[in-house]
Amino acid sequence: MTRFDIPTLRTPRLVLRAFREQDLDAYAAMQxxxxxxxxxxxxxxxSRAETWDGMARALGQWALRGIGLFALEEAATGRFAxxxxxxxxxxxxEPELAYALDRPFWGQGLATEAAAAIRDWALTTGGLPALASFILPDNTASAAVARRxxxxxxxxVSILGLTADRWAHRRA
Structure with missing residues (x-):
């Protein structure tokens, strides 16, 4: 069996870790x-099945590219965020820095906290030379995170048949 490592990153309020089967219920409700x-x-x-497939794709991308999505866990409670x-x-x-929080976690600065940790990891330890975020023009909250x-x-850029704004990230 082939195994691969997914790092665990920590911020003051979050644990960024590999998806686990136990995340399915909370992640499916979010999606x-x-x-x-x-x-x-x-x-x-x-759907729940589409969410499962997305978790599998996220883990597969780690195996194939050495980068991917993290599950966000609230450090204080262990809740999926x-x-x-x-x-x-x-x-x-190109590689995209992407972030999405479940509704109860909006407005607390957690997206910025997680994205900053991932950006810094990806552009150093992760070995990426560049990173962008693709944000739909009416998604003002995500654009504000990118600005911060x-x-x-x-x-x-054209992604999934939609036109998104490209936001270029650089090391902090």
């Missing part, structure tokens, strides 16, 4: 929420 999903992917909620990491599907133009991270808007 079934239209409010959470409106700016993610095609904007459609996902969302997901964040580096997406780089075969058809993507020091990212600069640098054109647009």
């Amino acid at each position: 079934a929420n239209p409010e959470v999903m409106r700016h993610l992917g095609t904007g459609q909620p996902r 969302g997901r964040a990491g580096v997406l780089h599907p075969f058809t993507w133009p 991270l020091g990212a600069v808007r640098s054109g647009t």
Whole structure:
């Protein structure tokens, strides 16, 4: 059996770790929420089966590329809070710093906290030369996170048939 390592990162309030089968219930509930999903992917909620497939793809990307999504766990409680990491599907133009929190965790600065830790890891230990975020123009909350991270808007990209703003990240 082939095994691969997924790092665990820690911030003051979060543990960023590999997805586990036990995350499925909370992650599926998050991805079934239209409010959470409106700016993610095609904007459609996902089924439990689609969520499972997404977790498997996330783990597979770690095996194939050495980068991927982390499950976000609230350090104080152990509750599943969302997901964040580096997406780089075969058809993507470049690695994307992506983040999404479940609704109860919005507005607390956790997306910025997680994304900053991932950006710093990806551009150093993770070995990536560059990193971008692809944000739909009406997703003002994610654009605000990118700005707080020091990212600069640098054109647009076509992803999943949608036009997104490209935000370029650099080391802190």
